[in-house]
Amino acid sequence: MEQWDRLLFDYRFDGPGGDWWGVKIIDFPLGGGMQCTWQLADGKSLRPGEWQTAEVQIHSPTWLWGDKPDEQGQYLSFRYQGRPDARPAILIDNVRVVRDAFRLETVKPLGTRREGDRTVARYEARIANRQDTPLTVQAEVRTAEAGLRVEAPDEATVGAGETIALPIRLSAAADGEGALPPLSRVSTEVVFRVKGEKDMDKLLQLDLTVPLSEIPHPCLLLTREDVPEVLARIEASAECKAVYDALKQGADAWLTRAPEYPDRGSQWWHWYTCKACGARLTTKSPTEHVCPDCGAAYTGWPYDDVVLDRQHGALANAVRDLGLMYVLTGEAAYAAKAREILLGYAERYLSYPLHDINGKPGKGGGHVGPQSLDESTWLIPVAQGFDCIRDTLSPEDLQTLAEKLLLPAAQLIRDHQWGIHNICCWHDSAYGLVGLALEDGGLIFDAINGPKGFHAQVEQGVTDDGFWYESAWGYHFYTMMALQPLAVAARNVGIDLYTDRYKGMYDAPLAFMAPGGELPAFNDSGTASALGQGSMYEIAYACWADPRHLLPILQSGRKSLQTLLYGVDLGETQPFALGSALFPGAGYVVLRSGATGEGRADQHLPENYLALDYGPHGGGHGHPDKLGFVLYGRGKLLAEDPGCIAYGNPAHGGWFRQTLSHNTLIVNGKSQKPCTGALQFTAFGDGLGLCSARADEAYDGVRLRRSVALLGDRLIDLALAEARRESTFELAYHNRGLLECALPFASLPEPPAGDGYSWAKEWRSAPAPDAWQAVWRQEGGPTLTFAQAASDAEREVLTAIGMGNPTKIKVPFIVSRETGATALFCSAVEITPGEPVADLDVRVLPIEGAADTNERPVAVEVTGGGLRDIVLINPAGGTLRAGGIELTGRGAALRYRDGALEQTVAVGDAQVRVVAP
Template sequence: MQRAWMITLVWAAGALAQSGPRLLLTPEDFARVKALAQQQSWARSVYDAIVLAAEDWPKTHLQRYGLSVWEVPPEGGQWSQHYICKVHGVSLQFHPPDKHVCPVDGQVYSGWPYDQVIYGRRHSESAAAARDNGLAWQFTRRPEFARAAARILLAYADVYLSYPLKDVNNRPDTSGAARVTAQTLDEAVWLITMAWAYDLISDSDALNQAERRHVEQDLLRPAASLIMRNNRGMSNWQSWHNAAIGAVGFTLRDQALVAAAIDGPSGFRYQMRASVQADGVWYEGAWGYHFYALDPLCQLAEMAARAQIDLWAEPSLRSMFEAPLKFALPDGTLPNFNDSGNVSLYNYDRLYELAYARYADPLFATVLGRRARGREALFWGAPELPAAQPPPLPSFVFEASGNAILRARANDHYVAFKFGPHGGGHGHYDKLNFISFWNGGIMAVDPGTQSYAAPTHSTWDKMTVAHNTLVVDERTQSEATGNLHGFALLPDVSAVRADAGQAYRQAELVRTLLLTPEYLVDLFEARARDGRPHRYDWVYHNYGALSSPLPLELYTAFPKSEGYQHLSNARAAVTGHAWQANFDMNQTASTVYGSVWTSVSGIRASYEYSREQASAGRFSGKLSYDFSAASGYILFSTPALSGLPREAPAQLSVMIYGDGSGHRLALRLYDSTDERFVYTVGPVNWTGWRQITASEPQSWSHYLGNNDGVFDPPVKTVSVELSYTAGGPLRGTLYVDEIALEYAGKGWLQVTGFERPLRNLRLWMLAEPGTTVVLGEGLGPNLLVPVPFVMARRQSVETRFVTLLEPWAETPAINAFELLPDERLRIVSDQFEDKLWFDGHSRLEFVRRVEGALRRLALAGQQQLSDEERVLVELPQPASLQVDYAEDGQRAEIALEGEPEGELRLWGPRLRQISINGSALECRREEDYCVVKLSPAMR
């Protein structure tokens, strides 16, 4: 202990004489950053934005908060979650200098904790300003930047120890209490930034020796000590604690702090062992917290790397980047299970910048390039990104975290199924819950989480009835860990079965899900453990307008607790027959496209999807304008674009439906620096569709961005500009369609055709006497927008809910759904007849016929698949395979899992060609069978 203290003193003395930054960027790093900013336009934009932010300090800060001079707030900040309307649960809006306004009804809140939340924002922005001024000092060597950072650091050193301790409930005596913020978690986030600011100006003369000692002894060390007293063990909090302790330790060369951050009882390596599950998923089971923990882990790894300590080599750290890629929905979002809001992989591209640079794995680069590269790319990213495309993803089972991801190769049908550990304090009571996605959007909804200060967080978000699962006796589940029974994962037929563990003491719950491109089958079994009848409520929440042909009447039998109190507009019918309900997601889908900007506030405009006109397909973009209150111009802009070539386009083509108004039309392209290239079309003196083609964008007028007249790819946005012309109509509508860009060597690439998918879901449940079907509305991720639910209620000792969920666009296709006496399901549409069976222990059989001819077979966990007449496929050992027959019956493609050795026999009187896992094989005929020899190399 004495030796560690001596080392601390030696390192601290060295800190006062520090010759250059070393925490997150070294002098060598800054030389690299400056060179990159000279070579790459995106890097220059980031570099210049940092300097501009420093130059604007504190002017923009003062304007934002209605202040006349900058000074530290009179007290520490409060928990940001407090900043909500007590009635509506939505975030308040700050109207400087001291009003906190509900955006729904305009109610004004004042005093604690709202004022203190704003203090917290000011504290955070002041820390960020100190950091940015420190960066600007390293970029430019302008001493005013170092002095600005020093001023902030000294101001906080003056007051830090005088700020009283308090937690989120304003109590001073809890382990999580902090000074500048209301909890050590937020104190850690703030401290990392402040420590880096101090490090960044270490080679300036903005602080003398006494001032350096003041900052170290009265700010950095006390803050680190405060955080260290709150050991959170396995926790996202502790990951931030470790990064903050490490930041101070590395900055001050304090070996004891560095050792605590990395190898302490709750340090970095402990988090890798304890908090990251074997499949790479953070133990809390919430993707928001997964990335929230990953952020400080990456920061600490970068700090350590500059001290020649390689934390990036930890396998669990890499697995935290890999797991989200395997989990992701087709649009790049992640299931909002547990206490997680909507999370997109692409919003965390800044962390994948580090992952790609450190691991050089092209898979990580697939997350990048959709948005402009930012600070993390400039500081720690690779200079160049490969043109990486995400590979097709199969289905996965994550046994450690208790999740299954079912996908269909033929389309984007997707299901995420949750059965594993509860997730600690951020877990929800929703064992056997699932969400789904099809044709571009979410169908089955999880409420995610609201602010923790909102009453609905505990009365709805966490409750069982708020999720797509089963409630027993109208009571919320207990914390539990479910058990995986079995699974079969094939390209277009996947199945999984799991139980809910001890979620209910009085009943056992087991759910089986089977996914194909065309439908999802749900078999939910409930069985009393005590032999007594119980109430079983199967509940399903889905976006859209809900309807059913059942004779529904007002329903008032729900309890007023356990989340049921939030179910509204309930109507019900009792039935002993099979029944259906439909969710029309087209009626409720937002029609808003892109964004609109007006040069004068009185101008009104909208940019929407429309089926009123289309030059191709079914939809176009509707540009509505209203100059009756003011004249000026409107910009109708596409959303931020991604995936376009990293080269300047040669031409832009747009279809415009004119209204003959005479208003002036122009087209804009925005490059990666935000430079606008403007092509003037002229007056809209035509009606109907007209193609507008404009060549050589670099010859157009240009301004803003880096304003060099050189188009810096990729294209960021395409805008239509409409300017009022005197004498023209005050109100009107244009339509736009088929926006495309031409690239040399690549031809025309469509930016948007404004086509949007039509999305419906039919729910079809098989008959069970005494089923009460209830339709109504519950709460959704947006508390102001209800989400429909359908519930099937039964009272019995045991029951099984057998349900088909069929997504459809123009019209539903399935016309028969039944459970056969041998437990096989039969599903018939105008296009196919399917028979499928899954025993829940990884044995699956699937047969699809089209007009009587075999079209698809799937087999898992067995050697043989037969129908009523013959053996269809036979393997030498149990394995998993999917067979797809060509329409003419002469070819078959086989996807084979496992390594069976021997011969495969496949029925097919007309078969001539077989390929297994993409490799063509010779086929030996044996009567109506085709026989091929298998080897491990085929896998």
């Protein structure tokens, strides 16, 4: 396809339209062998039943997709995206390619600057004559936004087989009436055509971004005006003095040290795990990498390349720290050493091969790191240090560093700015900081106001309750870390990005936290701490003065660079209580009960905690675990979600991302499909909480519902599965500790068939025709008694040992299994400080009065330890009777102690009446 210029074809959709319609071509050397992709229409422009003509500019793909070039493949494909149930007939006819007389080969931006009273952006368009006779090319401004003046040659002659450069000048008023505000962008469309010819237009879209009127330097980490405040903190605070002394000591060490640059870029840290047991490796030497758990040793690629990230990272941080010391002390030696490291990278950067996590020159890779993500985390401190010493650099140094280091890195990253994602937040900060350091308005605009810029990330990626949409706490904090450098730098130049929605990201962990300030390991995350990120809350508290933000600062200690640069005097903490809560944007319900603790966080937190996940899948970092939960009891983690380990380890996909490893329902041994569930109701009382949710798209033809109640130290769990055909249903429950169960277990010769089952060890099975119990005991922790009601179906209970997180923790779990068209698993969990509750019993109650067949009502009674609890679930509403209780409404939970009704919680305006003692 390289020799052709345009692809044309006619098409018609018969049936429902779609969301996306386009073309993909692979034909090396076109696009360097990547997947050249064009979007031709979206849901608004597709017109079902009507023939339309598509025209593709072959040498101007919208995207280059794929993880590596394909130099052998040749194909043309048509791509359609629509609803899963949409199956339109797509007719394609009259496919043809056209070779034009001329080609618009490249468009080179030459920069934006002020010229007199106007802001001017200059471009150079290269036009190639592909004929053996001269031709005349004309330029026409088709559209130009208000306030934009466009100047281009009316026409130019191009000799046979020659290529010429045509200048294009865009300008807008910089002052007075009609002047555009800083960081506004205006666009134009310029058409090139051969004089006298039709149907050969080449459309060029250009824009002018109005730069900030003035950018003081430094501005990325701090400004000159901030320096006296920082020096005052050093004098007044022992903590800040310690941070400064460590900063100075590290920078001083670099003054006499020759920079040692790796001879290549680094590799993906997710490769750096033991293939045998999943543990992260320990570096014994640059070529020796050892598993600390099983002793396995590794060498060569990718392991030797992974650890190069430490060298690259140390050099980048050195540039930042040396630059900071120059700003704080004015000593030129610090600036000189930072300059030396920067120029050394400028000599090498573009010579480092572009590579991805597979070592190939793939899209989304980097020169220093294997991903544009790694390139971003490396570039941010490089840009910050450059900005600090900018005033010491000669014009020649500035040009060298801009053209050979900063701009190529920023453009590589910006060219892969693909969506609303934690990685793209790092992208924004990386090329946004370069834009501010080099006063490049286009980079600044894209990073802040662009379609995937800071504002878009926060508005589209942060839910109404403050969660980052990927619903993994590790990535929530990682995204906060990504956004903060740009937010700080923008504030230093007068752009306030500290919106209420952005503040929500700081508030959400403190509202969701479990005992000890822990955050559950949902999706691709380990167990995180809401209180372990004090450094990030320094700037948050300085901006918003929210007393809750003091918790992580006080818990972490004020030992960070952020304390030195942004720390303010701390106010008084204020008491607050965290009870049960709904997080509808992220799709979680948190139930809390029990006494509060004595720690800095636990004084605000009840000791029992359950978090139920019913909401959005979580994108690429989501797990198939709808209606799964995490349980803490008496301040300790009991029923865990394993989260994730390094993605390069086989166990990550084999175990950690399978439904079996979570506390939820499984159908026919298969993992759930990615889906979003739906909340049915919640009811919160004093020490009591009740909720119910569904996930009807997790499996084809299967409806799942889970209702849970937390009453003091007791959890009651009602899990219902209903299928159109006979299926095998399983309820998995994982709990830390030693498992005891009196059922007559027999070892299985091999693991059951299904997704993830082979990763668990020591499988055993026993029949469970009646109600049964199991006990988990934790050394130094609480005891958990698990009881499950008898079932009308034939039930089997399996046990095995699963992988925890870290992987050296082995978590025993149970799987309750039965086969049929429906299954109802009614269970209770009692948390005690010592011995188990021997008389814990769960009984399904007969129901009178419920008539809705679409929403099966359920009533259970749980007794033991002098307590009697009744839970009534009736999502369809109406009146039912069970266990001597009449409910008019959707749900209720009641607690009796020593025979007397003690507490009741009901959904909404539901009415509960005792009709029999």
